[in-house]
Amino acid sequence: MHLVLIGMNHRTAPLDIRERLSLSCGEEGRPLAELLAIPGVDEAFYLNTCNRVEVLAGTGTPDAALAGLRDFVLRHGNLSGEMLERCLYLYRDEAAVRHLFRVTASLDSLVMGEPQILGQVKDAYRRSAEANAAGAILNRVLHHAFRTAKRVRTETAIAANAVSVSFAAVELAKKIFGDLRGKTGLLVGAGEMSELAARHLLGQGVGRIVIANRTLVRAQELAAALDGEAVGFERLPECLEAADIVIASTGSPGYVVTAEMVGRALHRRRNRLLFLVDIAVPRDVEPAAARIDNVYLYNIDDLQGIVDANLAQRREEARKAEGIIDAEVANYLEWFNTLEVVPTIVSLREKVDAILAGELERSHAWMQHLREADRDNITILVHAVVNKILHDPITGLKEESQDHAARPYVAALRRLFHLEN
Amino acid sequence: MDILLFRAALSLYLVSCLGYLSSLFARRVLVAKYAGWGLLAALVVHTLAFGARCLATHQSPLVDVYAALSFFAWVLAAVYLVFQVRTKTRVLGVLVAPAVVILMMAASAGLGGAVALPPILQGHLVSAHIVLAVIGEACLALVGLAGAMYLLQDRLIRKKRATRLLRLLPPLEDLDRINHLGLLWGFPLLTLGVIAGALWARTVWGTHWPGDPKLVWTLLAWALYGLLLHQRLALGWKGRRMAVGALTAIGVLLAALAATGLFFQSVHTFG
Numbered sequence: 001m002h003l004v005l006i007g008m009n010h011r012t013a014p015l016d017i018r019e020r021l022s023l024s025c026g027e028e029g030r031p032l033a034e035l036l037a038i039p040g041v042d043e044a045f046y047l048n049t050c051n052r053v054e055v056l057a058g059t060g061t062p063d064a065a066l067a068g069l070r071d072f073v074l075r076h077g078n079l080s081g082e083m084l085e086r087c088l089y090l091y092r093d094e095a096a097v098r099h100l101f102r103v104t105a106s107l108d109s110l111v112m113g114e115p116q117i118l119g120q121v122k123d124a125y126r127r128s129a130e131a132n133a134a135g136a137i138l139n140r141v142l143h144h145a146f147r148t149a150k151r152v153r154t155e156t157a158i159a160a161n162a163v164s165v166s167f168a169a170v171e172l173a174k175k176i177f178g179d180l181r182g183k184t185g186l187l188v189g190a191g192e193m194s195e196l197a198a199r200h201l202l203g204q205g206v207g208r209i210v211i212a213n214r215t216l217v218r219a220q221e222l223a224a225a226l227d228g229e230a231v232g233f234e235r236l237p238e239c240l241e242a243a244d245i246v247i248a249s250t251g252s253p254g255y256v257v258t259a260e261m262v263g264r265a266l267h268r269r270r271n272r273l274l275f276l277v278d279i280a281v282p283r284d285v286e287p288a289a290a291r292i293d294n295v296y297l298y299n300i301d302d303l304q305g306i307v308d309a310n311l312a313q314r315r316e317e318a319r320k321a322e323g324i325i326d327a328e329v330a331n332y333l334e335w336f337n338t339l340e341v342v343p344t345i346v347s348l349r350e351k352v353d354a355i356l357a358g359e360l361e362r363s364h365a366w367m368q369h370l371r372e373a374d375r376d377n378i379t380i381l382v383h384a385v386v387n388k389i390l391h392d393p394i395t396g397l398k399e400e401s402q403d404h405a406a407r408p409y410v411a412a413l414r415r416l417f418h419l420e421n
Numbered sequence: 422m423d424i425l426l427f428r429a430a431l432s433l434y435l436v437s438c439l440g441y442l443s444s445l446f447a448r449r450v451l452v453a454k455y456a457g458w459g460l461l462a463a464l465v466v467h468t469l470a471f472g473a474r475c476l477a478t479h480q481s482p483l484v485d486v487y488a489a490l491s492f493f494a495w496v497l498a499a500v501y502l503v504f505q506v507r508t509k510t511r512v513l514g515v516l517v518a519p520a521v522v523i524l525m526m527a528a529s530a531g532l533g534g535a536v537a538l539p540p541i542l543q544g545h546l547v548s549a550h551i552v553l554a555v556i557g558e559a560c561l562a563l564v565g566l567a568g569a570m571y572l573l574q575d576r577l578i579r580k581k582r583a584t585r586l587l588r589l590l591p592p593l594e595d596l597d598r599i600n601h602l603g604l605l606w607g608f609p610l611l612t613l614g615v616i617a618g619a620l621w622a623r624t625v626w627g628t629h630w631p632g633d634p635k636l637v638w639t640l641l642a643w644a645l646y647g648l649l650l651h652q653r654l655a656l657g658w659k660g661r662r663m664a665v666g667a668l669t670a671i672g673v674l675l676a677a678l679a680a681t682g683l684f685f686q687s688v689h690t691f692g
Contacts, residue, residue, distance in 0.1 A: 161583065166584075175578060178592035270657025274594060294660040296578055306583040 001100060001137050001339045002062040005096035006069045006088060007047075007054030011404035012208070017077060023046045026078035032131040033057075045142065046126040049117065054082075056100060056138035057301050062092055084201070084412045087404070097336070098329050104145040107321055113159040113314050118149050137339075141332065143363035145276065155324060156319040158250040161257040161310040166197040168310070169277045170204055173245050176275050176296060181205040188212050188236065188257065189250030189301040190222040190248050193279050197247045198226050212236050240265035240274075247277045248284035259288035262295055335400065336395035341401045344410045345394055347419040352386055422475060426470035427491070432527045433463030434498070438518035445515055445589060450487050454512040457502070460518060471495070489551060491528035494521045496559040504563060504587050504599055513599070516566045546621035554614030560607030560672065561646065565671030567599035571664035593660065600663050605652060608646045615643060637676030645670040 008018060025031040025048065035044035035055060038193055043058035055072070059065035070088070077084050091099050102108045104121045122208060125142045128134040134142070155160055162168040170180075177183055185201045187194040190213040198209050209228030212235065213219035219230035231239060233256070240246065250256055257276070257421040262285075266274060276297040278285040290297035313315065360379060367375050393413070441458025472491075503516040570590055578588040618636075622628065649666045652658040658666075 036686065161588070172578070174592060175574070175587060176593050177592075222598045241639075271659040273660055290579070293662060298581065303582040309583045319642075 001042075001283065002059050002065075003056065003093050003096045003137065003141060003336075004059055004062050004066050005056045005091040005099055006066065007052060007056065007099075007417070008089070009052035009054075009108065009338070012089060017079065017087055018051075020079075021048065021053050021073065021077045024078065026305065030234040032128060032133045035069075035072065036131075036133055038065065040064035040068060040243045041181075043098070043128075043138045044133045045084055045128045045138055047121060049120050052108075056096065056141075058135060066090060066092075067115065084178050093336070094333060097332055099323065100141065101148045101328060102137065103323050105149040105321060105325065107318055107325070108153070111163060112318055115153075115159055119145070121149075126135070128198050132339060135337060141353065142337070144328065144332045148325060151223070151328070152321045152324050156317040156320045158314055158321050160317075161313065162311050163307055163314065164196070165279065165300065165307055166193070166200050168303045169279075169298065170200045170307045172277075172296075172298060172306075173201070173275050176273055177244060178207075179205075180245075182207045183244040184208045184242055186210045186212065186246045187222070187228075188246060188284060189214075189280065190218045190254075191249045191251075193220060194228070194247050194249040197277070197279070198228070201245060202226065206245070210239055212239055223264075231332045237261055237265060244273070245275045246285075247279065250284050251280070251281045251289055252284060253282060255286040256284040257289065259286045259292065262286075262289040263292055266292060266295060270388065277303070280337075284353060307403050337401045338398050339405065341397045341410060344413055344419065345397060348394070348413065348417060350415060351419060352390060354388060356382065423470050423473035426466055426473055427529065430463050430467035430470055431522070431529060433459055433466055434494070434518065434522050434525055437463055437514075437685060438522045439451065441511075441518045444511070448504045453514065456514060456518070456655065457505060457511060459498035460498055460514065460521075461502060464502065466493065467491075467498070469494050487528045487530060489555065490524050492551070493555050493559060494524035496556050497521055497524070497562060500556070500563055500684040504602070507602070512589060513563070513566060513570065519564065520566070520613070532617055546617050546624070550614055550617040550621055553610050553616075553617060557607045557610030557614055558610075560603045560610065561667075561671060562676060564600050564607060564667045565674075567603065568664035568667035568671070569598045571596040571600070572661070572668070575661055575664070590604070597660055599661065600667055601653065604646065604650045604667075608643075609652050611643055614637065635677050638673060642673040642677055 006340040009019075010022070025034075025046070031046045032044055035041055035046060035057065036058075040059045040061040041057045042060065044052075045056040047056075055069055057065055057069060071086060074081060074084055077087075089099075099108070104118060106113050106115070106117045108138075111116055121142070125134065127139075128138060136206060138222065149211050162171045173180060173183075180201065183206050184200060185206045185208070187198055187209065190211055194211075198211075202209065207221075210224050211219045211226070211228050212231050212233055213222075214233050216230060216232050219232075222228070223230035236257070240257070246257070248257060262274070262276070265270075271294050274295045275283050276289060278294065278299045281300060282372060284400070285299075287297070287299075289295055360382065367378065370378075397406055397409055400409055437456045437459030440452055440459055442452035444456060497517060498521050501513065505511055505514065569595060573589070574593055574596065576591040577584060577590070578593070645666070649658075649663065649670060651662060652666070
C-alpha cells in the first residue's frame with residue numbers, strides 16, 4: 001500500500017487557478033466518487049479551502065494513481081499542462097505524510113498557526129468516511145495527523161498570540177479587564193477598521209456597543225449591523241464616561257478625544273479603568289491622555305509592534321513544531337512501512353495454521369487411546385514449536401521493512417512457501 | 422502526631438510552591454491547577470495538625486509566636502484559595518505559596534515547644550485577638566501582594582511590549598478586585614482583633630493601650646487601611662493609586678511585625 005498526494009496552495013498557484021479547480025471539482029462528496037473511479041485509487045480524501053486544494057489517495061499502484069490524479073486536476077483546472085505542472089506538487093509516502101501533517105498542524109497556512117485548518121481537514125475526512133472513500137490507510141494517517149496537530153497546539157505556542165491588529169487590541173483588553181462580558185465598547189468613527197474590531201469585541205462577549213460618528217446616518221447604519229446604539233459627536237464626553245474600551249478611527253485631522261475630556265470622564269466614572277485604542281492616522285486621541293492614572297492608550301504603531309513581535313515568536317515556535325512533525329512522521333512510518341510485509345506474514349501464518357490443523361485432524365485417530373489431558377498437551381506442544389520457528393523470520397521481515405529492504409525477502413518467502421498472491 | 426502532620430503539611434506546601442513557580446516557566450495552566458490542589462491538600466493536613474495538637478493538649482493551639490506564624494500561614498493559604506476560586510487567577514499563588522512556606526519554616530523552629538500557656542495569655546479574648554488579627558492580616562497581606570502585581574502589570578502594559586510576563590500576570594481588574602475584597606474583609610477583622618486585644622489588655626494591665634511599639638505600628642497601619650477603604654468606597658479610588666496605598670500600608674504592618682521581638686521589648690514578645 002502507498003500514499004500519494006497531489007495539490008496546490010496559496011504559494012504555488014494564483015487564486016484564479018485554485019478557484020477554477022475547486023469550482024469545477026464541485027462540493028461535498030462529488031469529487032470523491034470521481035476520484036475513486038480513477039484506476040489504482042483505493043481510498044481518497046479531498047480537501048478544498050480558500051488557500052488550497054489537496055487530494056490524498058491510498059493506492060497499491062502509486063504510479064498509475066498519480067497519473068490518474070494528474071489527469072483529474074488537468075481536466076478540472078482546464079489549463080495548459082505546462083502551466084498546471086508549475087502550480088502542482090506531488091508527494092509519495094513519507095513526503096505525503098509529512099505534507100499532510102504540516103497542513104493539519106497549520107504550519108503550511110498563510111497565517112501560520114491559524115486554527116481553522118484543523119476543522120477543515122476534519123470536515124473533509126468526515127466526507128471521505130461518509131462516501132466510504134476512507135479505508136484502513138487513510139483512517140490511520142488522518143487520525144495521526146489530528147493527533148499531531150493537537151500536540152503542536154499544546155506543546156508549542158504557535159497559535160498563542162494575536163497576529164492581527166484588532167486581535168492584539170482584544171488581547172490587551174483582556175489583560176486589563178479580564179472578562180469582557182458586560183463591558184461597553186465605544187467606536188469613535190464608523191469606518192471598516194472599527195467595525196472589524198467591534199466584531200472581535202462582540203465575539204468576546206462585550207455587552208454593549210456604542211457608535212459615535214460625525215454623520216449620524218453612518219453611525220446608525222453600523223449600529224444596525226452590530227446591534228448597537230448610534231450617537232452624534234456632541235455626546236462623546238458622556239459616552240466616554242460609560243465606555244470601557246474605546247476604538248477611535250475617524251478621518252479627522254485633529255484630536256477628537258482630548259486628554260482633558262478623558263480626565264473629566266475618568267473622574268465621573270469614579271476611576272474605573274479605561275482602554276483607548278487609537279487606530280486612526282492622523283491620531284484621534286491626544287497622546288497626553290496616556291499619562292492619566294488608570295487610562296491605557298495604544299495607537300496603531302504600538303499594536304503593530306505587538307503583532308510583529310508575535311509573528312516573530314510564531315516563526316520561532318514553528319521550528320519546535322517541525323521537530324514534533326518529524327517525530328510523528330517517523331512514528332507513523334514505523335507502522336506504515338510494515339504494510340508491505342503484512343500480507344505476506346498473514347498468508348504465511350494462514351498456510352502454516354492450515355497445515356497444523358490438517359495434521360492434528362489426521363492424528364486424531366491414533367491419539368484416541370491417550371487421556372484427554374495428554375492430547376491437549378500434544379496440541380499445545382506442536383503449536384509452540386511452530387510459533388518458535390516462525391518468530392524469527394516474521395520479526396526479521398518487519399525489521400527489514402523499516403529500511404525498505406524487505407522486497408527480496410518477501411519475494412523469496414512467497415516463492416519458497418508457495419504463497420498465493 | 423501533630424508534629425508529623427505539621428511536617429507533612431510543610432512538605433505539601435513546598436510541593437505546591439514549586440508547582441506554582443514551575444507553572445511560571447512551563448507556561449502551562451495545568452501545572453498551576455495541580456499546584457492549587459496541592460495547596461488545598463496541604464491546608465487539609467495543616468488543619469489536621471492543629472486538630473491533633475488540640476486533642477493532645479486540650480487547649481487552643483495558639484500558645485506561642487511560632488504557633489501564631491503557623492496559623493498565619495494556614496489563614497494565608499486558606500484566604501488565597503478562596504480568592505483563587507472567586508477571581509480565577511492562579512498567578513498570585515506564585516507569591517503566596519512561597520510566603521506560606523517561609524512562614525511555615527519559621528514556625529517549625531518552635532515545633533514541640535511550650536505546651537502550657539503562661540497565665541497572662543489564657544482566656545477566650547486572647548484567642549479571639551489572635552484569630553481575628555491573623556485572619557485580617559492575611560487578607561491584607563494578600564492585598565499587598567496583589568498590589569505589587571498590579572503595579573508590575575500596569576508598568577508592563579504601559580511599556581507596550583508583548584512580553585511573556587505580561588501574558589502571565591493576571592488582568593488588572595482581577596487584581597483590583599482582590600484589593601477591594603481583601604480590604605473589605607481584612608480591615609473589619611483587624612479592627613475587631615485590635616478591640617479584642619484592647620479589652621483583654623484592660624483586664625490584665627488595667628489599661629486599654631499598654632505602651633507597646635507593636636501596637637503603635639499596628640494602629641498606624643490600621644489607620645492607613647481605614648483611610649484606603651474610605652477612599653475606595655467614598656471617593657472611588659481604584660487601580661494604581663489603591664495598589665500603591667496597599668503596598669505602603671503592608672509595609673507599615675510588616676514593620677509592626679518586625680517590632681515584635683526583633684528590635685523592641687514589648688508585651689507582644691513571648692517565651
